[in-house]
Each structure stands twice: as C-alpha cells, then as structure tokens.
Amino acid sequence: MSAPEPAPDPIQTPTEDSFVYITGPKLYAVVASVTLVAFLILLDMSIIATAIPRITADFHSIDDIAWYGAAYNLASAALQPMSGKLYTHLRSKWTFLAFLFVFTLGSLICGVATSSQMFIVGRAIAGLGTSGITNGALTILSNSAPLEKRPFLFGFVTAFGQLGIVFGPLLGGAITQYSTWRWCFYINLPCAAVAAVALVFTAIPERPVELDSSSSSSSYLKTVLSKLDISGFALFAPAAIMFLLGLQYGGSTYPWKSATVIGLLVGAGALFVVFMLWERRQGADAMFPLAMIAKTEVWSSMLNSMFLYGGVVLVSTFYLPIYFQGVKGVSPFMSGLYVLPNIGMTLISALTGGILLRKVGYYVPFAMIGGAAGTIASGLFSTLSPSTSTGQWVGYQIILGIRGIGIQTTIVAVQTVLTPDEISVGMALVIFSQTFGGAIFLAVAGTIFNNSLRELLLEYVPGIDPAALAKAGASGIRDVVSPEDLPAALDAYAKSISRTFYLGLASGILIIATAWGMGWHDIRAKKAVEDGEA
Known part of the structure; x- marks a missing residue:
C-alpha cells in the first residue's frame, strides 16, 4: 500500500506563467480609480493646514494642534507594515476598498465632530485607513500590468497624486473662507465613492495566496490569521508610537532631557529589541x-x-x-x-x-x-x-x-x-x-x-x-x-x-x-x- 499523500496546503500561490493581466478600458478604470484615491490621501494631508486656525477657533483647542497631525501620522505608520501581510493573503481589491472605507469613515467623523477630542479620533481613524491605501494602489497596479509597464503607471499615479499637496492649501483656504472647514473632510466622501464604484465592477487579477478547493472558509481564515503576525504587530505598534511621540514632544512640548521624552525613546528602543527577536523567531511569516x-x-x-x-x-x-x-x-x-x-x-x-x-x-x-x-x-x-x-x-x-x-x-x-x-x-x-x-x-x-x-x-x-x-x-x-x-x-x-x-x-x-x-x-x-x- 502506498503512503498516504500529504494534506494539501490551503495556501497556494498562482504562478507567473498562468497570470493574465488586464488591458484596455478595464485597465484605464483601475488606474483612474487608484489615482483619484492617491490624490485624496495627499489632499487630506495638506488641506488641513489652512483649516486648522478655524478649527481651533470653533473648538477653542489651540493646545491640540499638534495632535491633529500626530494622530493621523501615528495611526498610519503603526499599521502600515501589517497592510503588506493583508494584501499578501487577502484579495487586493476588497482589502483596498476596506481601507478606503476606514479612511472615509474617519473623514466623516472629522466633518461632524462636535469637539476637539472627537476630531482627533476621526483623524486617527482616517490615518488607519491611509496605512493600506498607497500600498494597495501599487499592489493593484502590480497585479494589473507586467513589470516593464509598471514604472510608467507608478509614475503616473504618484505624479498626479502629488497634485493633492498643492491643491490642498488652495482648496482648504477657499472652502474655509467661503463655506465651512467641515467640507474639507466631507469632500472625501463622494470622491471615494466614485473610485470605489469603478473598482467594484472591475475584475482585478489576484496574486495573493488563494484558498485551495479542499479547504473550508474557517480553515482558510485560521491559516490567514496565523500568517498575519498579530503578535509582532502588537509589539511594533506601541514601539513606533512611543518613538514618534518622543520625537514629537522633544524640544517642543517637553525638553529633550525630560523624563517624558527619555522614557518614550528608551521604552521604544527596548520594545523594538523584543520585536526584532520575535520577528527572527517568526521567519518568513514575520511582519x-x-x-x-x-x-x-x-x-x-x-x-x-x-x-x-x-x-x-x-x-x-x-x-x-x-x-x-x-x-x-x-x-x-x-x-x-x-x-x-x-x-x-x-x-x-x-x-x-x-x-x-x-x-x-x-x-x-x-x-x-x-x-x-x-x-x-x-x-x-x-x-x-x-x-x-x-x-x-x-x-x-x-x-x-x-x-x-x-x-x-x-x-x-x-x-x-x-x-x-x-x-x-x-x-x-x-x-x-x-x-x-x-x-x-x-x-x-x-x-x-x-x-x-x-x-x-x-x-x-x-x-x-x-x-x-x-x-x-x-x-x-x-x-x-x-x-x-x-x-x-x-x-x-x-x-x-x-x-x-x-x-x-x-x-x-x-x-x-x-x-x-x-x-x-x-x-x-x-x-x-x-x-x-x-
């Protein structure tokens, strides 16, 4: 009797030879959608600059100005490495749309905020959404076109996305002066909806590891969760946040030699050492x-x-x-x-x-x-x-x-x-x-x-x-x-x-x-x- 065959690995990767790229109107729709979202992300980073004076006047929150940017950047940086694992094991289009939804939700909370604290929470949620959007846009483009064509597509998306930086202060100043600063965030909702609709109805080729036909959904979910290195994320996120807070506070809110700044930087360093030891243990499954x-x-x-x-x-x-x-x-x-x-x-x-x-x-x-x-x-x-x-x-x-x-x-x-x-x-x-x-x-x-x-x-x-x-x-x-x-x-x-x-x-x-x-x-x-x- 022959030896039993090993159980099939529920995670299988499609080969390059079997990969089929998209072309024509479908490719144009994908490029246009991810370019629009890239524009929104950079617009959101710069549009707040000219709105902050009016926001602080409405909320009487001049002491919270630093947090309006810090909450956004800290949340984005902390989750970004995890986004790569998500795009590896989940379908790129739906993962991208999930991040876009989180960004849009954060923008909505900022728009309807009734206090400075609520506004900061909205900025943090929006930052979580942006953590996977740029990577997702580039992943979708990588799945849609061969390597030799990607530089032009990456350059196109990056270049037009950069326009958001210059239009941010212009648009933010005009909106704040002639309407209300809340529309600086409401504007993300219809634009994100247009991009989402175009992607929903376009079939994107998928490179992430796929579920084998013999595996159940629960087995696949369990396998994916084991690949995400959640423990690594739990170590890395607070280390990154403490390090960035130390830089944010040092020399401005607190002196560099203060116990607060030193404690944040030392704590970040110690936690980072533990994180690296854990990543070494995880091997190929590390974040x-x-x-x-x-x-x-x-x-x-x-x-x-x-x-x-x-x-x-x-x-x-x-x-x-x-x-x-x-x-x-x-x-x-x-x-x-x-x-x-x-x-x-x-x-x-x-x-x-x-x-x-x-x-x-x-x-x-x-x-x-x-x-x-x-x-x-x-x-x-x-x-x-x-x-x-x-x-x-x-x-x-x-x-x-x-x-x-x-x-x-x-x-x-x-x-x-x-x-x-x-x-x-x-x-x-x-x-x-x-x-x-x-x-x-x-x-x-x-x-x-x-x-x-x-x-x-x-x-x-x-x-x-x-x-x-x-x-x-x-x-x-x-x-x-x-x-x-x-x-x-x-x-x-x-x-x-x-x-x-x-x-x-x-x-x-x-x-x-x-x-x-x-x-x-x-x-x-x-x-x-x-x-x-x-």
Whole structure:
C-alpha cells in the first residue's frame, strides 16, 4: 500500500506563467480609480493646514494642534507594515476598498465632530485607513500590468497624486473662507465613492495566496490569521508610537532631557529589541521578514525612499509655504500657487522617468539623477532670504521637481528580487520607510527651525517675545513685530527656514549613495508580449 499523500496546503500561490493581466478600458478604470484615491490621501494631508486656525477657533483647542497631525501620522505608520501581510493573503481589491472605507469613515467623523477630542479620533481613524491605501494602489497596479509597464503607471499615479499637496492649501483656504472647514473632510466622501464604484465592477487579477478547493472558509481564515503576525504587530505598534511621540514632544512640548521624552525613546528602543527577536523567531511569516530585508536591493530601497520622501520631499513641502507666508507675506492661497513650479516639474519628470525607464530598463541611473536634483535644490534653498527674487525661487523649485524622475524607482527595485507573493510585503516596507522617515525628518526639521528662530530673534530683535510670535503663526509675524524691527525679524525667519534644508542636502547625498545598492536589473520584457498583457 502506498503512503498516504500529504494534506494539501490551503495556501497556494498562482504562478507567473498562468497570470493574465488586464488591458484596455478595464485597465484605464483601475488606474483612474487608484489615482483619484492617491490624490485624496495627499489632499487630506495638506488641506488641513489652512483649516486648522478655524478649527481651533470653533473648538477653542489651540493646545491640540499638534495632535491633529500626530494622530493621523501615528495611526498610519503603526499599521502600515501589517497592510503588506493583508494584501499578501487577502484579495487586493476588497482589502483596498476596506481601507478606503476606514479612511472615509474617519473623514466623516472629522466633518461632524462636535469637539476637539472627537476630531482627533476621526483623524486617527482616517490615518488607519491611509496605512493600506498607497500600498494597495501599487499592489493593484502590480497585479494589473507586467513589470516593464509598471514604472510608467507608478509614475503616473504618484505624479498626479502629488497634485493633492498643492491643491490642498488652495482648496482648504477657499472652502474655509467661503463655506465651512467641515467640507474639507466631507469632500472625501463622494470622491471615494466614485473610485470605489469603478473598482467594484472591475475584475482585478489576484496574486495573493488563494484558498485551495479542499479547504473550508474557517480553515482558510485560521491559516490567514496565523500568517498575519498579530503578535509582532502588537509589539511594533506601541514601539513606533512611543518613538514618534518622543520625537514629537522633544524640544517642543517637553525638553529633550525630560523624563517624558527619555522614557518614550528608551521604552521604544527596548520594545523594538523584543520585536526584532520575535520577528527572527517568526521567519518568513514575520511582519518584517528579516530574510527579505537582508536583501541588498530591499534595504537599499527602504533607505533611499526614506531619504527621498523624508529629507527632500516633505521638508520642502512643509517649509516652502512657511517661507512664502511668513517671509514673503502672501496668503495661504497664494503660497499654494507659488509652489506650482515644484509640483508641475515633479509631474513632468515622473511621467518622463516612467517612459524612459521602460525603454532603458535600468532604474538606478534615474534614482541617482533624482538624488542629485534633490541635493542641488536643497543647497540652493538653504540660501533663501527675504530678498530672494521670484526668478530664483522658481528656478530652485524646477530643479527640485526633477527629483520626480526617480520617485518610482524604489517600488520597482524591490519587485525585481521578490516573488509575486512577496511583492505586497516588500512594497509595504518601502512605503513604511517613507512614512516613518517623513515623521522623523519633520520632527528634526521642526526642532532645527524652532531652536534657530528662537536664537536668531533674540539676537536680531532684542526684547521680542518668541512665544508671542509662535502663537501668531507663520502669517502673523507682521502683527507682533514693529515696522522698525520687521526686516531683522524676517531675516531671522528666513535663515531659520533655510537651515531646515540642510537635511535635504544631506539626504540627497545619501539618496545617491543608497541607489547603488538597489540593483542593476533590466526590467524590460525578455519575451514577446503575451495575450492578456496591457
């Protein structure tokens, strides 16, 4: 009698040879839907900037301003690594729609909030939703088109999504001025509904491991839960939150040497050590698979993405509008218009990079060009002053926008060395690096700016009250400084802003350095296009 056959593994991965991509109107509908959602996510990040003054006036909550952004970022960063596991073992379309629903629910709670505490809860829920949306959008695109076509699609979605950053202050200012700030969040509901409807009625090819016909639903659910590394998430989430809170509080709410800040950072470090030991024990089922991260292409892409988004993109995104409003004295609406050269060039270079990458095949040169552009532009921005001409800051932004040529390279790089069922986790690691790196760099930039402003104001304008200036905000400097002292105060403000761009200068150099490790792989198709490819 022959030996009994082993029980079938309920988790099976479809092979690449049997994979059929979508094409034509279906592909267009998918790209349009995920692009709209990517736009909404970045819009939601920036639209609140011009609404916060009115929100704090309605809720009398000026002390809660930091939490309006922190709750959103902390929730997003804490859940992001888990999203990769969810997309690996669950169907990408429905997982994406679930995250979109959570984001929409958070937006609704923000819109109907009756207190500052309720608003903060809404921001946290919205952040949980965003944690899986970007990864989900890229996962859906990866399932919809072959590798050699993905750079253009990634560049398209990323570039148009970036428009949300510039339209945020413009739209937020207009809505807040002519209607109510609540529509800054209500606007997400109909837009998300349009994107959801388009996806619901489109069949998306699926790469996640699938249920074997001999397995029951309960058996599949049990298997999936065992693969999600929930214990790892329970260790990682509080470690990430404590670390980011330590950076958020340090130098602003509490001194760096305070027991609160030291306790948060030490606690985060200790819990992270326990988390890494647990991840090593979990092996391939870990939320942060160490064998995957150990691949040079993966960890280099994670670092490259962290420096690009955190040190170059986010620092310029946040501090250029502050320069225009605080030093140049323009309105929030006009400051949004003034950053159009950056956004426009980013859009052009990202699309161009996607097209050229498909023809050239090698992505490392594009990553290095993007890093070089970020280095040069950050160096130029570090010279900003009240007398900087329009031609100068427009030119600087155009150079900065060239960084878009390498904006999709990290996502492409990890896909060249990972198996189809590893791609979602790999992309989640890269996106987490962006979010976590952004939080770190913005915290450091905030410390540089605040400490420099306090020091230079006391030097240039003796007798001024830095606390009064901080309370007045970026656009209120002219209300708390006398006309005689205004030139010196503006000079202090401009120098403090310019010093934050030293982070971008250092990051640009590190982008070039880490690009070498992303791998010289040719992504061009090695065979004729098969039926079913886009």
